[in-house]
Amino acid sequence: xxxxxxxxxxxxxxxxxxxxxxxxxxxxxxxxxxxTALLEADVNLNVVSAFITRVRxxxxxxxxxxxxxxxxxxxxxxxxxxxxxxxxATGGLTPTTDRPRVILMLGLQGSGKTTTTGKLAQxxxxxxxxxxxxxxxxxxxxxxxxLSVVAAKAGVRVHDPVGESxxxxxxxxxxAAARSLGNDVVIVDTAGRLHIDDELMAELVAIRxxxxxxxxxxxxxxxxxxxAVRSAGEFHRQLGVTGVVLSKADxxxxxxxxxxxxxxxxxxxxxxxxxxxxxxxxxxxxDRFVSRxxxxxxxxxxxxxxxxxxEPADAERLEEKIRRGGLTLEDFRDQLRMLKRMGPLESILxxxxxMGGMKQLAEQKPDERQLRRIEAMIGSMxxxxxxxxxxxxxxxxxxxxxxxxxxxxxxxxxxKQFGEMQRMMKMVGQMTGQTMAAAPKKKKKSPFSLMR
Amino acid sequence: MSVFDRLKAGLSRxxxxxxxxxxxxxxxxxxxxxxxASVRTDTLDGLEDLLLMADVGVSASRNIVAAVxxxxxxxxxxxxxxxxxxxxxxxxxxxxxxxxxxxxxxVLVVGVNGTGKTTTVGKLANQxxxxxxxxxxxxxxxxxxxxxxxxxxxxxRAGVDLVRAREGADPAAVVFDAITAAKARGRDLVLIDTAGRLHTRTNLMQELEKIRRVIAREVPGAPHETLxxxxxxxxxxxxxxxxxxxxxxxxxxxxxxxxxxxARGGIVVAIxxxxxxxxxxxxVGESLEDLLPFDANRYVDALFREPW
Numbered sequence: 001x002x003x004x005x006x007x008x009x010x011x012x013x014x015x016x017x018x019x020x021x022x023x024x025x026x027x028x029x030x031x032x033x034x035x036t037a038l039l040e041a042d043v044n045l046n047v048v049s050a051f052i053t054r055v056r057x058x059x060x061x062x063x064x065x066x067x068x069x070x071x072x073x074x075x076x077x078x079x080x081x082x083x084x085x086x087x088x089a090t091g092g093l094t095p096t097t098d099r100p101r102v103i104l105m106l107g108l109q110g111s112g113k114t115t116t117t118g119k120l121a122q123x124x125x126x127x128x129x130x131x132x133x134x135x136x137x138x139x140x141x142x143x144x145x146x147l148s149v150v151a152a153k154a155g156v157r158v159h160d161p162v163g164e165s166x167x168x169x170x171x172x173x174x175x176a177a178a179r180s181l182g183n184d185v186v187i188v189d190t191a192g193r194l195h196i197d198d199e200l201m202a203e204l205v206a207i208r209x210x211x212x213x214x215x216x217x218x219x220x221x222x223x224x225x226x227x228a229v230r231s232a233g234e235f236h237r238q239l240g241v242t243g244v245v246l247s248k249a250d251x252x253x254x255x256x257x258x259x260x261x262x263x264x265x266x267x268x269x270x271x272x273x274x275x276x277x278x279x280x281x282x283x284x285x286x287d288r289f290v291s292r293x294x295x296x297x298x299x300x301x302x303x304x305x306x307x308x309x310x311e312p313a314d315a316e317r318l319e320e321k322i323r324r325g326g327l328t329l330e331d332f333r334d335q336l337r338m339l340k341r342m343g344p345l346e347s348i349l350x351x352x353x354x355m356g357g358m359k360q361l362a363e364q365k366p367d368e369r370q371l372r373r374i375e376a377m378i379g380s381m382x383x384x385x386x387x388x389x390x391x392x393x394x395x396x397x398x399x400x401x402x403x404x405x406x407x408x409x410x411x412x413x414x415x416k417q418f419g420e421m422q423r424m425m426k427m428v429g430q431m432t433g434q435t436m437a438a439a440p441k442k443k444k445k446s447p448f449s450l451m452r
Numbered sequence: 453m454s455v456f457d458r459l460k461a462g463l464s465r466x467x468x469x470x471x472x473x474x475x476x477x478x479x480x481x482x483x484x485x486x487x488x489a490s491v492r493t494d495t496l497d498g499l500e501d502l503l504l505m506a507d508v509g510v511s512a513s514r515n516i517v518a519a520v521x522x523x524x525x526x527x528x529x530x531x532x533x534x535x536x537x538x539x540x541x542x543x544x545x546x547x548x549x550x551x552x553x554x555x556x557x558x559v560l561v562v563g564v565n566g567t568g569k570t571t572t573v574g575k576l577a578n579q580x581x582x583x584x585x586x587x588x589x590x591x592x593x594x595x596x597x598x599x600x601x602x603x604x605x606x607x608x609r610a611g612v613d614l615v616r617a618r619e620g621a622d623p624a625a626v627v628f629d630a631i632t633a634a635k636a637r638g639r640d641l642v643l644i645d646t647a648g649r650l651h652t653r654t655n656l657m658q659e660l661e662k663i664r665r666v667i668a669r670e671v672p673g674a675p676h677e678t679l680x681x682x683x684x685x686x687x688x689x690x691x692x693x694x695x696x697x698x699x700x701x702x703x704x705x706x707x708x709x710x711x712x713x714x715a716r717g718g719i720v721v722a723i724x725x726x727x728x729x730x731x732x733x734x735x736v737g738e739s740l741e742d743l744l745p746f747d748a749n750r751y752v753d754a755l756f757r758e759p760w
Contacts, residue, residue, distance in 0.1 A: 036510055042687030045504050109710060110566025110683060141605035142598035149597030221566065225507040225687025225719060248565065248650065257687060 005256070008037035013075055022074070027059050030074065043256030044229045047085070047263050055081055082290045085263045091283030092270060093243075098214045100132070100178040102186045106204065106235050107219035109192040112247035114143065116219050116273055117189040118150030119281035120245075124185050125156060132183035134159040134174035136167035136207060137191040147189055154278050157183065167191070167203055172210045188213070201238050208239060216242050217270060220261055222249045228257035229264045236265050243270030246284070327422050329386040333378045336371055376404035377414055389415060496521050499534065506718030509688050512541065512725035535752055538721060542731070542748040545724035549704070549732075550676045556634045558642045558667050558674035562660060562701050563681035564693055565648030568709035568735060570599060572681050573645040574606025575735070575743035581612055585641045590630030591616040592623040592663065593647040603645055609740060623647065623659060624666045631670040644675075651696035660701050679732060681707045684717035694723050708746070709735035
């Protein structure tokens with residue numbers, strides 16, 4: 001997400017690059033462009049106006065205009081102000097001694113509450129918790145079944161007393177069940193409706209009273225428009241929201257609503273959900289997010305993700321091989337698989353500094369299909385061929401191409417590039433000796449270079 | 453409660469907000485005599501802000517404001533001008549639905565996750581059944597957990613039968629089954645509910661293309677109508693969604709749901725303005741009857757509180 005907004009910001013800054021001195025007129029032009037970009041990204045109008053005013057005040061300061069690098073100053077001002085908009089978000093859930101910890105999920109219809117409940121349950125389970133989930137949505141047809149299915153996928157327990165159709169009783173029952181069964185977290189999924197519905201609000205207030213939640217997470221659709229602020233504000237006023245979960249952030253929505261909710265309602269974003277898999281939920285970090293948005297990359301998140309999928313032992317083994325120059329196609333396939341586990345390529349690329357802009361070069365973009373094709377080719381080789389790529393002669397190439405549904409040229413290209421990579425790795429290995437601690441970064445690089 | 457009242461009730465928050473601000477704006481332009489040019493600029497800027505707040509979008513808002521500004525010459529009231537401009541944008545996008553030449557009429561319902569596709573299909577089935585059609589619902593959302601069960605509930609309520617497959621089945625195969633069943637049972641209408649998909653997911657969009665191919669093969673000229681369901685709270689991203697779904701699924705019209713919230717649904721103006729896509733239905737409530745044919749006049753009237 002934020003891709004288009006990010007692109008717009010980079011265009012604006014690019015247009016500044018030629019300027020030696022900034023005039024107030026130039027600043028005005030830039031501000032107008034930024035205003036349009038933010039509005040098109042669905043940032044709330046009031047938020048945009050306040051933001052523009054603050055940036056203007058700082059940017060037209062004589063000290064900035066006369067400084068040696070006015071452009072960089074302006075970029076910095078924009079960045080600082082954006083981070084200020086997002087507030088002091090550290091991401092994730094705040095620590096508590098409550099046992100069981102009760103999390104109440106709130107949100108409008110179709111914002112993704114039930115799916116997010118499943119993702120959050122999975123995330124908590126990965127943190128070593130034992131969540132119990134309960135649905136209090138007795139109104140939408142099949143909502144309770146949907147949660148049961150999602151919970152089964154996440155491998156967490158569901159509280160679902162058959163025939164119980166009172167939301168408050170269901171929630172309270174879940175809390176009691178968690179106490180007796182020893183679950184340390186209870187996630188209560190609620191009915192989504194439109195917030196003008198007093199009946200729903202009364203129901204939610206009653207549930208909150210019955211279970212005393214520590215967290216009230218408001219699930220906001222990243223694609224929401226100007227209305228986002230009002231709905232989130234209404235939930236906050238009536239129930240007291242403690243955090244926002246931004247859902248459906250994998251679309252190309254520019255997510256401006258997120259900016260608005262945080263700055264107007266004053267509630268930090270706790271998580272960002274992007275994707276259909278239960279793993280696709282990440283704690284939100286404002287500074288990293290803004291950096292990614294402005295095309296400055298987000299290496300920290302990248303390393304974290306790599307660490308999550310790469311076993312330290314594997315990393316060491318690979319490092320050793322690189323040093324000796326003994327990289328085989330088997331290792332290469334392992335890397336590809338690891339890369340895939342890190343999530344969609346698009347989002348990984350977005351985290352690399354300077355890649356924000358490059359992503360737009362569609363032809364150069366390594367796409368997932370290409371990765372799959374390479375995997376298929378390696379899969380069609382015999383173990384021997386994988387370990388000794390040089391034994392792959394013409395007839396073997398033909399067989400591999402047939403087996404993987406590709407052309408001989410594709411196999412040729414793969415082998416040639418692999419050969420180059422092997423040579424490079426050997427050189428790098430000799431040059432750096434034992435100083436290759438950051439193995440995940442190395443791993444990530446190789447498949448990209450192969451793609452070119 | 454008449455149809456119009458219900459739409460107005462649904463839109464009342466919208467209307468109240470905008471109309472109040474608008475009143476202030478118009479009064480402002482009348483009260484302040486003095487510097488006429490600057491007053492006009494203020495008023496037009498205020499108008500642009502109002503439209504932006506209603507999700508009408510930057511380019512549509514600017515054009516509407518420019519058109520109003522160019523025509524604002526003393527006598528004509530600002531309200532009339534704005535109303536006319538909005539109607540002009542909506543009318544330019546309108547076009548009649550395609551009539552089936554032979555075989556059942558096929559209506560495909562698409563959209564991103566959580567906009568209310570399943571509910572819309574239920575409501576449409578109900579309405580068309582009451583209008584004398586013999587609809588058949590096809591549950592092609594084989595992905596989302598319990599989606600088919602949800603649709604079954606709607607189908608039962610509307611008293612319409614449903615063709616379904618197990619979860620995870622190929623949606624195109626279900627569509628094929630449904631069309632075959634409709635022909636065998638002599639039905640004149642097939643309503644297809646598809647799984648929600650983000651328009652950025654290439655593989656899911658290709659699946660939609662395949663569904664469309666199967667339909668076109670089984671019934672020449674079909675789908676006669678492909679409806680993109682949008683949530684009234686959606687922002688400018690709806691434009692991208694509409695573009696992508698138009699390209700892949702050949703969307704012919706919009707259904708705007710959940711207009712009974714506070715959302716203003718101004719995005720339909722942006723869509724009509726930028727893409728010339730007509731709005732077919734608006735959903736203003738949760739019961740079976742709360743889906744209304746879109747009427748530009750009433751929409752604009754209700755948007756700015758009738759009468760002006």
